[in-house]
Amino acid sequence: MSDNNENSLKVENEKENEKQIFISTPLIYSLPLSELYQQPIYLKLDNLQPSGSFKLRGIGHLCLQEYKKNKNIKEFIASSGGNAGLAVAYSALKLGLKATVIIPTTSSPIALQLLQKLKANVIQHGDVWADADKLARELAKNQDTVYIPPFDHPDIWHGNSSMIDEIYQQYSDKSKPAGVICAVGGGGLLCGIASGLERVGWVDIPIITSETDGAQSFNAAINAGHLVTLDKITSIAKTLGASCVCEQAFEWSKKRIIQSYVVSDTEAVDACLKFASDHRFLVEPSCGAALALLYSKKIEINAPIIIIVCGGSLVSIDFLIDIQKQLL
DSSP: OOHHHHHHHHHHHHHHHHHHHSOOOOEEEOHHHHHHHTSOEEEEEGGGSTTSBTHHHHHHHHHHHHHHHOTTOOEEEEEOSSHHHHHHHHHHHHHTOEEEEEEOTTSOHHHHHHHHHTTOEEEEOSSSHHHHHHHHHHHTTSTTEEEOOSSOSHHHHHHHHHHHHHHHHHOOOSSOOSOEEEEOSSSHHHHHHHHHHHHHTOTTSOEEEEEETTOOHHHHHHHHTSOOOOSOOOSSOGGGOOSSOOHHHHHHHHHSOEEEEEEOHHHHHHHHHHHHHHHSOOOOHHHHHHHHHHHTTOSOOSSOEEEEEOBOSSOOHHHHHHHHHHHO
16 A cells, blocks of 8 residues: 555544544424423534533544544543543543543442443542542653543633534524523533634624532632632532633633523422423433523523533433432
């Protein structure tokens, strides 16, 4: 085989790898929510990503970029007891690499099982994410390993922005969207949405964010006018549990219209159960935070709205019902 043919094959393989790490997801019209508001409500179903959440977009993109820069990489190292860890494990599997995910000892058994199903080497360490992350960074100092952060990286934001490119192509309503609703944890999704809206020319469309009370680091930052570190995460929406939102997310709040809301754990869980009944999809309370803005009628809607169904794999119907009973 000639060098040119080998290079062409290499390029095609890389393109195929990128396609396979994350997928294009549907944008669908929600009849139940549209009837509730008498306005068109559209769902961007990133819960259908192979790893179970939107996290695969940004983390998959970052993993691929790191692999392209250094084909001698053998292993990705990450610290997450949630969806970021699953996205790293899935990306490594697709690229033929190893993944080690360090999770706190307090992580759910579901997280451990799902990571192991994706062939990840799982190490349980420390009581909180910061302890696990410290070990992950230490292990990633070897030349053939790369540390993959959960949300605070430009390549992650760029990967997440791909959902806006898709929405721009999929959206068919005659009226421009009046807003894009999303949940906020560390801010990686928000950064991707903001940069994506800028790229497609929807600069005047507000982003409407939602967090649960007890995990509202972005809302706290907006109210304070500077980054705020929460003393602890008290919300049951643990995958929103970044004690401090990333700086870039806060910077976006200074540059464009972002409306920040906070919902209760009860409202988030109730929204998950209503969403499951209405649409036959099961999502985490972190995603329920965004859905709660609609189901609890926290906002007024007078024009089409798009909501990012960010997903989440660490959930079951029994878990949601049990939490709902505990919150009564």
